[in-house]
């Protein structure tokens with residue numbers, strides 16, 4: 427877009443890196459670059475959400491497996507070795523007996539620094 431009479435702005439296009447002409451606050455050299463950049467951002471955010479859902483689904487499979495084996499507690503070390511990611515939960519609230527109650531969809535449990543316990547399925551949340 428050089429040679430159109432505009433002075434160069436300070437920046438370069440966020441998408442293609444070309445020098446931007448025109449208003450100083452412009453971030454893109456063209457509508458095409460603007461649309462490409464926003465589309466990619468949207469796609470990155472969608473992917474990020476999908477990755478979190480995948481982590482939660484893996485956590486769920488692991489917790490569900492414990493319940494199917496009639497287990498209601500497990501060490502966090504063993505769980506993380508199996509691929510469980512303790513920082514990803516779908517809910518959290520103050521439980522009974524000063525314990526923090528965590529949720530992975532319909533499965534809930536208490537947690538200490540070293541283990542999860544009182545693992546159970548909630549029929550209603």
Ligand SMILES: [Zn+2]
Pocket residue numbers: 439440441442443444454455456459
């Ligand atoms: Zn551009």
